[in-house]
Amino acid sequence: MVAIRIIPCLDVKDGKVVKGIHFDDLKIAGDPVENAYFYCKEGADELVFLDISATIEGRKTMVDVVKKVAEVIFIPFTVGGGISSLNDMDKILSNGADKISINTSAVRNYKLIKEGAERFGSQCIVVAIDAKKIKEGKWEVYIESGKTPTGLDVVEWAKKAEDLGAGEILLTSIDRDGTCDGYDIELTRMVSENVSIPVIASGGAGRVEHLYEAIVKGGASAVLLASLLHFRILTIPKIKEYLKNKGIAIRE
Amino acid sequence: MVGIIKYGVGNIYSVVTSVKYCGRDVVIVEKSEGNISKVKFLILPGVGNFKSGIDYLKKTGLFEELKEKIEKGVPFLGICLGLQLLFEWSEEGKEEGFGIFKGKVVKFKNKGIKVPHMGWNKLKIVRENLIFKNIFDNSYFYFAHSYYPVPEEDITFGITEYGNKFSSIVIKNNILGVQFHPEKSGINGLALLKNILEEKWWR
Numbered sequence: 001m002v003a004i005r006i007i008p009c010l011d012v013k014d015g016k017v018v019k020g021i022h023f024d025d026l027k028i029a030g031d032p033v034e035n036a037y038f039y040c041k042e043g044a045d046e047l048v049f050l051d052i053s054a055t056i057e058g059r060k061t062m063v064d065v066v067k068k069v070a071e072v073i074f075i076p077f078t079v080g081g082g083i084s085s086l087n088d089m090d091k092i093l094s095n096g097a098d099k100i101s102i103n104t105s106a107v108r109n110y111k112l113i114k115e116g117a118e119r120f121g122s123q124c125i126v127v128a129i130d131a132k133k134i135k136e137g138k139w140e141v142y143i144e145s146g147k148t149p150t151g152l153d154v155v156e157w158a159k160k161a162e163d164l165g166a167g168e169i170l171l172t173s174i175d176r177d178g179t180c181d182g183y184d185i186e187l188t189r190m191v192s193e194n195v196s197i198p199v200i201a202s203g204g205a206g207r208v209e210h211l212y213e214a215i216v217k218g219g220a221s222a223v224l225l226a227s228l229l230h231f232r233i234l235t236i237p238k239i240k241e242y243l244k245n246k247g248i249a250i251r252e
Numbered sequence: 253m254v255g256i257i258k259y260g261v262g263n264i265y266s267v268v269t270s271v272k273y274c275g276r277d278v279v280i281v282e283k284s285e286g287n288i289s290k291v292k293f294l295i296l297p298g299v300g301n302f303k304s305g306i307d308y309l310k311k312t313g314l315f316e317e318l319k320e321k322i323e324k325g326v327p328f329l330g331i332c333l334g335l336q337l338l339f340e341w342s343e344e345g346k347e348e349g350f351g352i353f354k355g356k357v358v359k360f361k362n363k364g365i366k367v368p369h370m371g372w373n374k375l376k377i378v379r380e381n382l383i384f385k386n387i388f389d390n391s392y393f394y395f396a397h398s399y400y401p402v403p404e405e406d407i408t409f410g411i412t413e414y415g416n417k418f419s420s421i422v423i424k425n426n427i428l429g430v431q432f433h434p435e436k437s438g439i440n441g442l443a444l445l446k447n448i449l450e451e452k453w454w455r
Binding site for chain 1: 263265266269270273299300301333366367368369370371372373392394395396397398413414433435436437438439441442
């Protein structure tokens with residue numbers, strides 16, 4: 001059976017990793033290649049780079065980052081942030097990324113999912129959804145880094161994204177993000193039960209048990225982690241050992 | 253010189269860098285009657301759609317030229333879609349494939365599994381071959397696909413289980429196909445790719 005994926009997420013601004021791995025020696029902390037290589041060696045199954053540059057100039061440097069990473073990292077990686085056209089997708093993919101993740105631009109322009117999937121294949125297109133709970137069993141899609149409500153229902157939007165050709169859903173709970181209280185299991189389960197494409201759970205992990213819950217109770221195919229790994233509260237070998245002992249298929 | 257065919261589907265950058273990593277020179281083959289003549293090994297990579305892949309190869313004349321090269325005995329590696337195109341036909345498109353491998357390509361239809369089959373899965377070796385040197389049985393490789401090959405001849409060397417068992421490595425004469433992505437499968441992938449490029453697995 002396919003192994004559950006452990007995916008570190010690195011924020012990149014103007015070509016440098018911010019909030020990267022907190023080594024004692026901080027000299028390499030900002031280098032995307034060093035960070036990627038470290039997680040790759042530690043056993044990461046995939047990587048996500050989120051470009052949080054605020055300027056066009058800053059975004060341009062992302063292409064160089066992708067290229068450098070692809071030369072040394074032989075595991076799949078996804079790039080998200082600021083991708084809003086087929087041309088943007090092409091630039092990132094043709095320089096070595098395996099997948100692109102779209103969020104705000106997908107909501108604003110549904111066709112982008114469809115056209116992206118037709119041109120590059122569904123396996124390249126990850127639709128990222130930021131979800132905020134509005135009442136019991138109901139979540140709303142937020143865009144623009146979780147600032148703007150859209151009126152869209154999360155489950156409906158996930159289904160629509162799948163119909164349009166998305167290959168994966170990267171699902172983040174805005175309510176849980178940064179809390180360390182655990183993933184929103186109900187949200188994860190609602191989405192994963194309603195789509196047939198893989199769902200990556202994100203937002204809220206604080207302990208290794210939370211990952212187990214997202215997989216077993218939430219039906220997630222993968223878990224995304226940031227601070228918990230960067231601050232070395234958990235390490236990938238420790239996570240994998242725990243999950244393996246619990247009977248979850250992991251890649252050793 | 254390893255020729256990597258660029259035919260408008262998916263990115264080939266990782267394939268190029270991983271072949272270079274294995275110490276081989278690479279030439280990108282984009283059209284027929286180009287640099288293909290110097291090539292001693294051919295790789296047909298690819299993620300994407302069966303029909304657009306075949307359409308592109310036919311439009312550029314590469315389809316006939318590749319067929320000719322294969323028939324002449326040039327070692328040939330098909331990766332993912334590149335493997336699927338070597339079969340007779342696929343459920344993904346009405347176009348016919350190369351028909352070098354007898355059989356078809358079908359979609360995952362089992363209930364309770366997520367499609368695409370995306371992530372790391374085990375390769376079970378069912379027949380020994382030089383390409384498996386230094387590779388443990390049941391090692392993990394990276395997959396990203398919704399369709400899988402169903403050979404109708406005895407060419408399977410490795411299988412993988414996802415909902416059902418399917419052929420994930422096939423070899424016939426000088427043609428080798430892998431359904432996973434060796435260029436994205438970490439150390440195992442690079443070791444396998446190195447064997448494929450260096451060992452005399454073809455007959």
